[in-house]
Amino acid sequence: MARTLEGTVVSDKMMKTAVVAVTTSHKHPKYLKYYKVTSRFKAQNENNEYKTGDQVIIEETRPLSKEKRWKIVRMVKKAAKAE
Numbered sequence: 001m002a003r004t005l006e007g008t009v010v011s012d013k014m015m016k017t018a019v020v021a022v023t024t025s026h027k028h029p030k031y032l033k034y035y036k037v038t039s040r041f042k043a044q045n046e047n048n049e050y051k052t053g054d055q056v057i058i059e060e061t062r063p064l065s066k067e068k069r070w071k072i073v074r075m076v077k078k079a080a081k082a083e
Contacts, residue, residue, distance in 0.1 A: 008055055
């Protein structure tokens with residue numbers, strides 16, 4: 001089974017590609033405090049249907065381009081419209 005992650009689309013300016021930011025918490029080994037680490041993944045957005053701010057699930061896949069190894073599986077929550 002392929003790895004899946006949940007994140008937020010932070011950029012949809014490329015054709016068929018979205019940049020998804022995934023935030024995780026890690027525990028500091030000495031101070032035992034939790035801190036956030038954000039990783040950005042380029043993911044396949046075939047029909048450009050996912051827009052900036054959408055919460056999505058991404059899944060690992062074969063290499064699709066030089067940096068793209070993920071595809072968007074489904075949307076968890078649509079972005080709130082900024083008016």
